[in-house]
Amino acid sequence: MSQIYDRVALIGLGLIASSLYWAFKRDGLVGEVTGYARSGETRDIAREIGLCDRICDSAAEAVEGADLVVLCVPVGAMDAVAREIAPALKAGATVTDVGSVKRAVIDAVHPHLPDTVHFVPSHPLAGTEHSGPRSGFAELFEGRWFLIVPVEGTDVAVVDQLDTLWQAIGSKTARMDADHHDLVLAVTSHAPHLIAYTMVGVADDLSRVTDSEVINYSAAGFRDFTRIAASDPTMWRDVFLNNKDATLEILGRFTEELFALQRAIRTEDGDMLHDYFTRTRGIRRGIVEAGQDTDAPDFGRTKT
Amino acid sequence: MSQIYDRVALIGLGLIASSLYWAFKRDGLVGEVTGYARSGETRDIAREIGLCDRICDSAAEAVEGADLVVLCVPVGAMDAVAREIAPALKAGATVTDVGSVKRAVIDAVHPHLPDTVHFVPSHPLAGTEHSGPRSGFAELFEGRWFLIVPVEGTDVAVVDQLDTLWQAIGSKTARMDADHHDLVLAVTSHAPHLIAYTMVGVADDLSRVTDSEVINYSAAGFRDFTRIAASDPTMWRDVFLNNKDATLEILGRFTEELFALQRAIRTEDGDMLHDYFTRTRGIRRGIVEAGQDTDAPDFGRTKT
Ligand SMILES: NC(=O)c1ccc[n+]([C@@H]2O[C@H](COP(=O)([O-])OP(=O)(O)OC[C@H]3O[C@@H](n4cnc5c(N)ncnc54)[C@H](OP(=O)(O)O)[C@@H]3O)[C@@H](O)[C@H]2O)c1
Ligand SMILES: NC(=O)c1ccc[n+]([C@@H]2O[C@H](COP(=O)([O-])OP(=O)(O)OC[C@H]3O[C@@H](n4cnc5c(N)ncnc54)[C@H](OP(=O)(O)O)[C@@H]3O)[C@@H](O)[C@H]2O)c1
Numbered sequence: 001m002s003q004i005y006d007r008v009a010l011i012g013l014g015l016i017a018s019s020l021y022w023a024f025k026r027d028g029l030v031g032e033v034t035g036y037a038r039s040g041e042t043r044d045i046a047r048e049i050g051l052c053d054r055i056c057d058s059a060a061e062a063v064e065g066a067d068l069v070v071l072c073v074p075v076g077a078m079d080a081v082a083r084e085i086a087p088a089l090k091a092g093a094t095v096t097d098v099g100s101v102k103r104a105v106i107d108a109v110h111p112h113l114p115d116t117v118h119f120v121p122s123h124p125l126a127g128t129e130h131s132g133p134r135s136g137f138a139e140l141f142e143g144r145w146f147l148i149v150p151v152e153g154t155d156v157a158v159v160d161q162l163d164t165l166w167q168a169i170g171s172k173t174a175r176m177d178a179d180h181h182d183l184v185l186a187v188t189s190h191a192p193h194l195i196a197y198t199m200v201g202v203a204d205d206l207s208r209v210t211d212s213e214v215i216n217y218s219a220a221g222f223r224d225f226t227r228i229a230a231s232d233p234t235m236w237r238d239v240f241l242n243n244k245d246a247t248l249e250i251l252g253r254f255t256e257e258l259f260a261l262q263r264a265i266r267t268e269d270g271d272m273l274h275d276y277f278t279r280t281r282g283i284r285r286g287i288v289e290a291g292q293d294t295d296a297p298d299f300g301r302t303k304t
Numbered sequence: 305m306s307q308i309y310d311r312v313a314l315i316g317l318g319l320i321a322s323s324l325y326w327a328f329k330r331d332g333l334v335g336e337v338t339g340y341a342r343s344g345e346t347r348d349i350a351r352e353i354g355l356c357d358r359i360c361d362s363a364a365e366a367v368e369g370a371d372l373v374v375l376c377v378p379v380g381a382m383d384a385v386a387r388e389i390a391p392a393l394k395a396g397a398t399v400t401d402v403g404s405v406k407r408a409v410i411d412a413v414h415p416h417l418p419d420t421v422h423f424v425p426s427h428p429l430a431g432t433e434h435s436g437p438r439s440g441f442a443e444l445f446e447g448r449w450f451l452i453v454p455v456e457g458t459d460v461a462v463v464d465q466l467d468t469l470w471q472a473i474g475s476k477t478a479r480m481d482a483d484h485h486d487l488v489l490a491v492t493s494h495a496p497h498l499i500a501y502t503m504v505g506v507a508d509d510l511s512r513v514t515d516s517e518v519i520n521y522s523a524a525g526f527r528d529f530t531r532i533a534a535s536d537p538t539m540w541r542d543v544f545l546n547n548k549d550a551t552l553e554i555l556g557r558f559t560e561e562l563f564a565l566q567r568a569i570r571t572e573d574g575d576m577l578h579d580y581f582t583r584t585r586g587i588r589r590g591i592v593e594a595g596q597d598t599d600a601p602d603f604g605r606t607k608t
Contacts, residue, residue, distance in 0.1 A: 076574075120467045125521055128601030129588075135601070145521055174520075183516050187507050192525035194569075195499055198562045200584040202554065203491045205561075213488050215590040216478075219429040220449055221496035223597045224528045230588035233581035240569045240577060250506065251566055254480035255559065257509075258502045262555055264542045265498075270380075273544060280504040283432075284534035286519040297432030297439070 004165045005094075006031045009057050009066035012073035012082055013037040013046050014232075015127060016098045018136025020070065021051055022167040026138045030165075036062040038073075045133045060088035068162070071097035071109070076238035079108035091116040094158055098124055100185065100235070102149045103243035104176040110151060118158045120137070121149045123181065124171065125189075131232040142170035143291060149178050186246035190239055191254060194247065196228035197236075308469045309398075310335040313370035315363050315385055316377035317341040317350050318536075319431060320402045322440025324374065327356055327473040330442045334469075340366035341437070343376075349437045364392035372466070375401035375413070380542035383412035395420035398462055404489065404539070406482040407451045408546035414455060422462045425453045427485065428475065429493075435536040446474035447595060453482050465497070478564055490550035493541055495558060498551065500532035 008030045011018040017035065024030045035052030036059045037043050043055050054063040063069045063085045073081055078099060089095065095117055099105040102121050109140045110119050126144035128135065146166035150159050163173050174182070201224065203214045218226065240247055264272040312334045321339065328334045338358030340363045341347050347359050361365040362426045367373045367389045377385055382403060389390040393399065399421055403409040406425050414423050430448035439540065450470035454463050467477050468586040480488070507526065522530065544551055592599045 097584050130601050147521075182503055184513050184521055187510060187513050188518060188521045188526040190525075191506075192503055192529055194565060195503060196525070197581055197584050198565055199496055199499060199558060200587050201580060202495075202558050202561050204583065204587055206491060206554075206557070208487050209328060209491050209588070211590065214471050214492060214587065215596065216448060217429055217451075217492045218486055218591050218596050219431075219492075221494075221500070221532050222492040223591050224532060225496055226584070226588040226591055227597070228528060229581070229584040229604075231581075233578045233585070236581050237409065237574050237577040241572055241574055244569055244572075248566060248569060250510075251562070253510070254506050256428070257506050258499070258555065258559065261498060261502055262552060265548055266550060268545055268548075270541050271600050273541040274537045276505060277533070277535075277540050279508065280501050280530070280533040281537070283504055283508055283515070283518065284530040286515065287522050287530055290519050292520065292522050293531070297434050299532075303544055 003031055004029050004161065004168060005068040007066045008033045009062045009069075010035045011052060011062060011069065011071050011085070012077075013042050013133045015131050015140075016124065017070070017072035018051050018133050019126075019138065019140035020072070020098075020136075020169070022136055022138035023141060027168060030068070031170050033055045034062040036068065036214065038077075042133050049134065051133055051136075053188040057085050063088050063090075065090055067093055068165075071094060071095070071099070074232075074235050074238045075099045075101050075105055075242045076234075078105050079112075082109040082112040086112045086114060086196065088170065089114060089117050092118075093190075094118045094120055094162060096120045096122050096162055098241050100270045101190070101242040102181045106149075106151060106178055118154055119151055120154060120159055121178070123149065123185075124146045124168065125229075126171075126219045129227050129230040131235070135160075137168070141166070144171055146171035146173050147181060148173055148175045149181050150175060181227050182243050182251060183246045183249075186243060186250045190243055190247045193228055193231065194251065195235060195254070196225040199225050200229040213270060239278060305551075306335050307335055308465065308472060309372040311365045311370045311372075312337045313373045314339045314356060315366060315373065315375050315389065316381075317346050317355060317437045318376060318437045319439045319444075320428065321374070321376035322355050322437050323430075323442065324376070324402075324473070326440055326442035327445060331472060332396055332442045333472050334372070338366040338370065342381075346437050353438065355437055355440075363388050367392050367394075369394055371397055372469075373399045375399070375403070376421070378536075378539050378542045379403045379405050379409055379546045380413075380538075382409050383416075386413040386416040390416045390418060393418060393421050396422075398422045398424055398466060400424045400425060400426050400466055404493070404543050405546040406485045410453075410455060410482055423455055424463055424466050424599075425455070425460060425482070426430035426466065426470065427453065428470075430475075431535075433531050433534040435539070445470070448475055450475035450477050450479055451485060452479045453485050454479060480525075486547050487550045487553075490547060490554045494547055494551045495554040497532055498537065498541060498544065498555065499558070500529040503529050504533040509533060
């Protein structure tokens with residue numbers, strides 16, 4: 001495939017940035033890639049493992065001459081990074097980000113950018129519970145959605161070019177409005193994460209059940225929660241603070257529904273429980289059929 | 305290995321019973337195995353796929369002459385099954401069950417059994433979201449815990465013999481009091497399942513987010529909930545109705561904790577959120593170190 005962008009800069013060098021780099025290079029999708037991370041330690045690791053063609057010691061230096069700049073930092077750091085790189089951006093460059101929240105990132109980044117550059121926010125629905133420069137792999141995006149959330153008035157050709165890149169790394173792409181994005185993600189990701197963190201916290205706190213019992217006897221449901229609740233604390237703090245309204249709305253609905261089920265248990269309404277549990281199976285079927293998850297028992301974790 | 309039991313009867317022929325059968329036979333751990341399930345359909349499938357050496361048309365017939373009887377039916381069906389088999393049990397036989405709840409099963413089963421048989425309740429912490437006679441596999445129990453919950457006054461040698469069988473199919477075994485079992489499982493399994501069912505129900509209900517959006521964009525957390533919430537509705541209805549107090553207690557603590565986190569989001573208390581999310585990571589580390597789960601990103605679902 002011919003190169004989709006000539007020069008690319010990755011700001012932040014964690015799971016998402018490193019996965020992007022390996023995917024770009026595997027298929028020769030872009031030219032030189034520069035990189036920058038906040039800490040000297042991460043920049044050293046990047047140099048050691050060959051992550052990026054050139055690691056720079058400032059974000060401004062990394063974006064100089066870049067045709068595409070990808071902001072891969074936690075959502076709460078987007079504002080500061082945008083301020084810092086703005087003066088160094090090349091006219092005509094495209095700036096994108098991979099933040100898990102879109103309205104707040106647009107508000108934080110867009111005002112700082114010069115009129116001569118294009119801002120095209122995006123969000124890959126792909127990740128693992130691991131983080132940092134060593135956690136990336138080229139296949140992360142394969143078969144996963146990469147949502148693009150264009151701001152009003154953006155040149156269609158500019159958006160299409162970015163779309164082409166995300167498709168070239170194996171993603172399916174879709175375009176969406178920022179507020180709708182934040183609501184959908186509150187349901188499919190943000191509320192589930194908060195709930196998993198909460199349940200793991202409750203288990204950790206319950207003094208009548210020891211930690212070793214929780215750990216040993218976690219096979220039946222709970223260990224899936226612990227995987228979700230092992231995700232990066234900074235990233236998730238920023239997600240909740242920056243998608244506050246939608247997350248709180250979904251949690252409010254969740255609590256209401258949980259109370260209804262608790263009541264059914266208390267009043268021994270077996271039919272209500274059975275009907276509810278039957279209905280939720282349909283959604284799983286849809287996810288497996290849409291190729292968004294494996295049908296192997298226990299995610300294929302258990303050998304069959 | 306020499307045979308641990310001569311004649312074994314499996315009552316109920318779903319995921320657990322079929323996995324037990326394949327594990328028993330792979331290693332020649334027991335002699336003839338008879339089986340019974342409620343529906344003619346399941347019995348026919350069992351005959352077709354060679355599940356059990358002999359399929360009987362009543363539970364009473366299946367347990368005749370058996371040295372070990374394993375009750376593998378939903379918790380709510382234990383009472384009726386115990387009544388039915390009681391007159392047909394051989395003197396000196398051991399009766400066990402694999403129900404996910406222990407106090408209620410003991411109360412439902414023990415009173416019906418003649419004094420000449422030994423009742424040794426147990427519970428494998430192993431399962432998948434699939435069910436039915438075709439879903440079993442011999443490796444299900446490998447490396448998983450099989451909890452044994454002896455009733456007072458049971459002959460130690462009888463308990464040890466069952467312990468030997470569960471270890472022979474690859475399980476680690478531990479003994480526990482019934483009430484403590486039910487509390488531990490409320491934390492590690494029952495409450496997480498109810499929470500997962502609830503979150504999937506909320507997503508399904510939210511009219512501003514379409515089902516296809518929920519399905520397509522489920523990669524980031526939610527799809528793990530849908531797997532848990534795809535488990536058998538009858539089994540789970542019975543679990544909640546039969547472990548009501550412990551489940552409601554844990555859900556009460558969960559709600560309290562969730563409210564504290566919601567409040568931290570509302571008041572933008574980033575430090576509280578960050579501390580909380582850092583603490584829950586430790587539990588995950590423990591589970592991976594204890595060999596209770598894989599450290600592969602996304603349970604190894606994503607290729608690295
Ligand atoms: N992980 C997921 O599952 C996932 C999925 C989709 C989207 N996202 C989004 O992708 C973004 C990155 O996530 P990730 O998982 O790749 O994170 P990560 O592995 O934790 O890496 C974050 C990177 O950002 C750098 N960084 C943090 N603050 C910075 C600042 N003020 N200036 C410059 N660099 C800074 C870090 O540098 P140091 O190493 O020096 O601290 C690190 O290299 C986040 O916005 C997240 O919401 C994540
Ligand atoms: N699945 C898990 O993850 C898991 C883990 C640990 C323990 N357990 C416990 O193991 C037990 C069995 O679970 P499972 O997953 O193997 O269930 P399953 O796959 O749904 O199979 C249940 C079996 O019980 C039979 N059955 C139901 N009601 C009956 C009755 N009144 N009389 C006789 N047979 C009856 C069913 O017969 P038909 O097919 O004819 O309806 C079916 O063969 C439950 O007590 C459960 O709590 C399950």
